[in-house]
Amino acid sequence: MSTVALPREAHPHAVHAAPTSFWRKYIFSLDHKVIGKQYLLYALFMLAVGGLLATLVRWQLAWPGKPIAFMGKLAPEGMPGGQMLPEFYNSLFTMHATIMIFFAIMPILIGAFGNFVVPIQIGARDMAFPTLNMMSFWIAVPGAVVILWSFFVTGGAAAGGWTSYAPLSAVQPRGQTLWLISLLILGLSSLLTAVNFITTIINMRAPGLGFFRLPLTVWALFITAILLLLALPVLSAALIMLLFDRTIGTTFFLPANLIVSGQPWPNAGGGQPLLWQHLFWFFGHPEVYIMILPAMGITSEILPVFSRKPIFGYRAMAYSMLGIAGLGWIVWGHHMFQSGMNPILGTSFMISTMVIAVPSAIKTFNWLGTVWGGNIRFTTPMLMAISFVSMFVIGGLSGVFMASTPVDVFIHDTYFIVGHIHYVLFGGSLFGAFAGLYYWYPKMFGRMMSERWGRIHWFITFVTFNLVFFPMHFLGMRGMPRRIYDYTQYTHLKGLQPMNQFMTISLFVLGVGQLILVANFFLSMRRGKVAGANPWHANTLEWQTTSPPPHENFVGRIPTVYRGPYEYSVPGHGSDYWPQNEPPTGPPPAHAHGSPAARAHGSASAQAHG
Amino acid sequence: MKLTTTVPRAGRLLRTALFLLGAALAAPASAGALPFWMHLPEQASTFAHEIDGIFHLIMWITGVIFVLVELLFVYFLWKYRHREGRTAHYTHGNNRLEVIWTIIPALICVMLALISRRIWTEIKQRMPENALQIQVTGEQFAWNIRYPGPDGKFGTADDILTLNQLHFPVGKPVVAELTSKDVIHSFFLPEFRVKQDAVPGMKTKIWFEALRVGHWEIACAELCGLGHFRMKGFVTVDTPEDYEKWLAEQAAGQAAEQPKAAEAPPAGAEGTQVAAASGKGGSS
Numbered sequence: 001m002s003t004v005a006l007p008r009e010a011h012p013h014a015v016h017a018a019p020t021s022f023w024r025k026y027i028f029s030l031d032h033k034v035i036g037k038q039y040l041l042y043a044l045f046m047l048a049v050g051g052l053l054a055t056l057v058r059w060q061l062a063w064p065g066k067p068i069a070f071m072g073k074l075a076p077e078g079m080p081g082g083q084m085l086p087e088f089y090n091s092l093f094t095m096h097a098t099i100m101i102f103f104a105i106m107p108i109l110i111g112a113f114g115n116f117v118v119p120i121q122i123g124a125r126d127m128a129f130p131t132l133n134m135m136s137f138w139i140a141v142p143g144a145v146v147i148l149w150s151f152f153v154t155g156g157a158a159a160g161g162w163t164s165y166a167p168l169s170a171v172q173p174r175g176q177t178l179w180l181i182s183l184l185i186l187g188l189s190s191l192l193t194a195v196n197f198i199t200t201i202i203n204m205r206a207p208g209l210g211f212f213r214l215p216l217t218v219w220a221l222f223i224t225a226i227l228l229l230l231a232l233p234v235l236s237a238a239l240i241m242l243l244f245d246r247t248i249g250t251t252f253f254l255p256a257n258l259i260v261s262g263q264p265w266p267n268a269g270g271g272q273p274l275l276w277q278h279l280f281w282f283f284g285h286p287e288v289y290i291m292i293l294p295a296m297g298i299t300s301e302i303l304p305v306f307s308r309k310p311i312f313g314y315r316a317m318a319y320s321m322l323g324i325a326g327l328g329w330i331v332w333g334h335h336m337f338q339s340g341m342n343p344i345l346g347t348s349f350m351i352s353t354m355v356i357a358v359p360s361a362i363k364t365f366n367w368l369g370t371v372w373g374g375n376i377r378f379t380t381p382m383l384m385a386i387s388f389v390s391m392f393v394i395g396g397l398s399g400v401f402m403a404s405t406p407v408d409v410f411i412h413d414t415y416f417i418v419g420h421i422h423y424v425l426f427g428g429s430l431f432g433a434f435a436g437l438y439y440w441y442p443k444m445f446g447r448m449m450s451e452r453w454g455r456i457h458w459f460i461t462f463v464t465f466n467l468v469f470f471p472m473h474f475l476g477m478r479g480m481p482r483r484i485y486d487y488t489q490y491t492h493l494k495g496l497q498p499m500n501q502f503m504t505i506s507l508f509v510l511g512v513g514q515l516i517l518v519a520n521f522f523l524s525m526r527r528g529k530v531a532g533a534n535p536w537h538a539n540t541l542e543w544q545t546t547s548p549p550p551h552e553n554f555v556g557r558i559p560t561v562y563r564g565p566y567e568y569s570v571p572g573h574g575s576d577y578w579p580q581n582e583p584p585t586g587p588p589p590a591h592a593h594g595s596p597a598a599r600a601h602g603s604a605s606a607q608a609h610g
Numbered sequence: 611m612k613l614t615t616t617v618p619r620a621g622r623l624l625r626t627a628l629f630l631l632g633a634a635l636a637a638p639a640s641a642g643a644l645p646f647w648m649h650l651p652e653q654a655s656t657f658a659h660e661i662d663g664i665f666h667l668i669m670w671i672t673g674v675i676f677v678l679v680e681l682l683f684v685y686f687l688w689k690y691r692h693r694e695g696r697t698a699h700y701t702h703g704n705n706r707l708e709v710i711w712t713i714i715p716a717l718i719c720v721m722l723a724l725i726s727r728r729i730w731t732e733i734k735q736r737m738p739e740n741a742l743q744i745q746v747t748g749e750q751f752a753w754n755i756r757y758p759g760p761d762g763k764f765g766t767a768d769d770i771l772t773l774n775q776l777h778f779p780v781g782k783p784v785v786a787e788l789t790s791k792d793v794i795h796s797f798f799l800p801e802f803r804v805k806q807d808a809v810p811g812m813k814t815k816i817w818f819e820a821l822r823v824g825h826w827e828i829a830c831a832e833l834c835g836l837g838h839f840r841m842k843g844f845v846t847v848d849t850p851e852d853y854e855k856w857l858a859e860q861a862a863g864q865a866a867e868q869p870k871a872a873e874a875p876p877a878g879a880e881g882t883q884v885a886a887a888s889g890k891g892g893s894s
Contacts, residue, residue, distance in 0.1 A: 087836040161833045167810060168793040168834060255811020259791045261750065273794055273809050307690070313703035338796065339807045340788075340814040343734040347727050354719035361715040362708065368683055369707070373699030374690045386687065393679055397672035404668060404722055405730040406661045410650070410803045413796060413831040474647045479800030481831045485839040490827055492651065492800060499647060569698035576698065 018551035028138070030130035033548065035137050036116030037444060040437075042137075043108035044521075046144060048514075050099040055511055057092045058468075060084050062497070062504035064486040078156055086485040090159035091175065093483055095147070097162035098179065101291065102186055103144055105425060108433045109294035110190070110228075111137070114197060114221045116444060117436075120542035121215050123206025123559050123581075125552040128199040136192040143186035150178035161483055163284070166253030166276040170245045171260050180243045187236045190228050197225035206541065206581075208561035212318070213580070215540045215565040216311065219318050220297025223325045224290050230329075231286040238279035245271070252276075277339055281332035289328045292392075292424060293321060295432020296363060299385045302435050303367055305538045306382035307374030308576050310566040313366040320359035320366075327356040337408045346405050353403040360396045364389065375569065375576070379536075380454030384435035387462050391427025395420060398473065413483075416476025422469045434461070434517075441521075442535050446547045447528030453520045460513035467506035471499050537577045540565045544579050654826060654847070655802035656819045660729045662803070667725070671718060737817050738783040745787045746776075748795030748808040751837035753828055757857065770860045774843040776828060779853035783819040796832035799845060807832055820847040 019025045029035060059068065067082030078088030115133065119126055127133045150157040155173025158164065169176055201222045205214070214222075244250040251271040258268035304311045311317060333341060333349030367389045376382070398420040402408045411417065441449050480493050487493040487500075534543040541561070545554050559581035567578040653659050690698075745756040745764055755776050759768030778784045788797055788808040795808045799818065806816045828843030848856060 085836075086839060090833065090836060090838070159836070165794055165832070171793065257791075258810055259749070261792075265792075271811070273811065307698060309698040310700065310702050312701070313708055316703065316708045338805050339794075340809045340812050343730060346734070347730060350726060350730070351720075351723045354723045355716070357719050358712060358716045362712055364679065365707070365711040366703070368679070368686065369703065371683070371686045371690060373701070374686075375692050375696045375698040376687060376690050377692050378687075386683075390680055390683060393676060397676055400672055400719070400722065401665065401668050403719075404664055404726040406726050406733060407665045407668060409733070409805050410661055410665070410800070412805055413798070477650055478647055479651055479798070479829070481798065481829055483833040483838065487839070489840055489842055490829060492827055495646065569700050571700055 312369030419472030
């Protein structure tokens with residue numbers, strides 16, 4: 001951390017000339033801002049693909065077997081005559097989840113916002129390794145190509161669920177191999193990103209920017225990057241083992257005497273199906289936090305700005321994220337309570353899982369504390385961040401149900417789980433991503449998005465999201481299994497069809513509502529009001545440079561940081577915000593340095609710089 | 611906090627909210643008033659009410675927390691909305707509050723874990739004595755159920771095999787040993803609050819005991835391939851007499867149908883023949 005104060009100008013590679021050729025400027029750019037925007041478009045495109053897949057899934061659930069004429073032409077093998085086949089249905093939900101998790105949520109939160117925002121917020125001219133950064137993105141592209149291509153191979157795309165439990169995933173058609181290859185490629189991309197973020201955040205902070213003056217978005221992405229760095233190798237190892245089981249005859253996950261379709265499976269013996277689950281969830285549970293921590297960071301960024309108040313409990317916020325990151329490694333077994341894993345082990349995983357609810361509770365109460373006593377502006381980013389908090393509460397509380405081992409006996413693998421994960425990933429991560437999009441759009445593109453259409457988009461999304469996903473808890477309570485092509489086969493589930501139809505119709509409205517975002521996003525680039533450097537009157541460094549920021553982010557010297565990121569409405573200060581880099585004039589107001597953040601980190605590094 | 615002219619309105623809003631909350635909480639008390647999808651399925655096993663008990667306990671605790679947190683959040687958002695002349699309250703937090711809202715959720719969670727542990731141990735760790743022993747083997751896409759027959763031993767000539775038909779008597783615990791021939795399946799009896807994965811290469815024991823005579827369904831809860839959705843079985847709980855009668859019928863039928871199966875091939879291989887014979891095995 002001794003490098004904190006190193007002035008960027010002293011760095012031999014700090015200043016480059018801006019590239020002028022089209023290829024170097026827009027395609028193979030080394031600029032973190034361009035790479036961030038590339039990730040944004042990539043993620044939004046994949047979000048649309050994943051959403052369309054979900055629509056088909058929900059169509060089948062509302063009207064099982066009812067043909068969709070045009071799909072008969074579009075996907076003649078999966079939907080002959082427009083009628084969905086069970087294997088195609090399995091591919092749809094597998095690909096929906098895979099695409100949303102790996103190709104939409106992760107790229108938008110980490111690739112897009114992480115890349116665009118982190119270097120500017122810490123006052124760096126770029127990421128530590130710009131070429132590596134470019135490679136991260138261009139490795140992620142073939143990952144997406146492979147996963148989309150898998151729809152067109154014999155037997156269709158992977159159909160073993162996003163969890164790809166062995167041995168099913170070992171005996172599935174070819175699409176599963178492409179799924180494995182795609183995730184291996186993407187894992188490499190994320191690993192490079194993780195290394196880059198960690199190095200950047202540790203080494204390239206502006207003078208005066210100690211760890212406890214970092215914006216919480218940076219904290220969140222720092223912790224996320226560490227989780228990625230440690231979790232992804234485990235996933236990659238498991239993916240390679242499964243790939244070998246499928247291709248070169250190993251038996252990591254295949255036990256003896258496996259009989260598939262009445263035939264003994266050629267390579268079987270010595271393997272253990274549960275090994276896959278342990279490896280997968282050892283990655284998979286940190287993965288859940290990889291997807292929620294950045295959204296928590298964004299929310300913690302936006303609530304103070306529009307409440308015009310410091311974040312409540314800055315240190316508690318940072319420590320609770322660290323707590324989540326630590327505990328996240330010892331809860332994976334809660335996905336395996338009913339797997340045949342020793343029930344005693346189940347009990348210990350239940351206890352760690354119950355404990356991990358606590359940091360999330362701390363965060364929620366601190367968000368409440370942040371809006372309390374504020375001076376709240378209901379802009380679109382704020383509405384999205386508010387939705388994040390209120391929906392995350394539901395996702396967090398519903399998690400307590402499956403943490404309890406006996407309750408999990410009943411709700412495991414039912415729609416209750418599907419409801420829970422969507423309250424966390426849509427209600428949480430995606431609302432967080434939307435909040436970030438509306439918040440940083442002016443910085444990214446120099447123009448404001450339409451507030452009016454933003455609010456309409458928020459309203460439709462918020463209402464229909466709940467109409468689609470809340471009833472899932474009821475479906476789960478009636479015992480409707482997830483990943484089921486036709487639940488009307490069961491007499492005890494037949495009565496749930498009207499509810500499923502209601503949810504599907506709500507999803508159509510939700511989907512159509514997203515067109516508003518698409519239109520607002522593209523039209524505002526040309527027609528939006530010119531944003532200016534700091535349209536939200538925010539304190540963090542990205543708002544103290546032009547919109548969009550120039551090549552290498554800051555004109556002239558790197559800013560020096562004098563205070564924490566959330567010094568809003570400081571008594572005695574002229575305006576209700578106080579940028580981090582604004583030099584103190586005269587005697588500082590009594591309260592300004594009373595913040596724990598400011599107190600602890602004084603100005604040791606600022607002195608070193610100055 | 612300063613009292614302003616908006617407080618009477620806030621008070622009214624709060625009262626309305628509290629009334630709605632009370633009404634919502636009182637609703638489940640008037641049993642039967644709720645639509646069917648708002649409560650858990652009927653309880654057919656002896657421990658179902660214990661699982662439901664903790665489900666409802668968690669629902670109440672999280673429900674109250676949910677309502678309070680959301681109400682407070684909405685109230686703050688409304689009360690502290692931007693108005694001309696307002697200045698936000700400058701504070702960085704409160705350590706005492708942090709401690710309180712760390713300890714209380716931690717205590718609630720630990721309490722829930724302790725209560726859960728007791729029930730979990732009872733239903734998954736302790737197998738009852740004097741139980742009816744059966745073997746359940748999943749395969750794509752059917753349940754093979756094996757009864758030991760009169761000699762009480764599995765893998766002998768008098769074993770009784772059924773496909774997707776699980777019969778057992780009321781009032782006697784059943785211990786089922788689960789496994790699978792191909793991929794992972796999950797043996798799910800919703801009304802019994804029973805769910806356990808059937809994993810190839812592993813044998814997992816579970817138990818359950820029926821409260822009453824009746825007919826229910828077995829569902830497969832773990833994705834197992836294209837026919838996963840139709841991997842359905844049937845549960846019939848009989849009186850002890852009817853059960854014995856059914857068992858005898860099965861034994862007789864099996865002896866008449868398959869005299870050549872008498873040499874009792876090893877468990878595992880046999881299920882395939884049954885599945886194939888019935889034409890329901892399906893293929894992937």
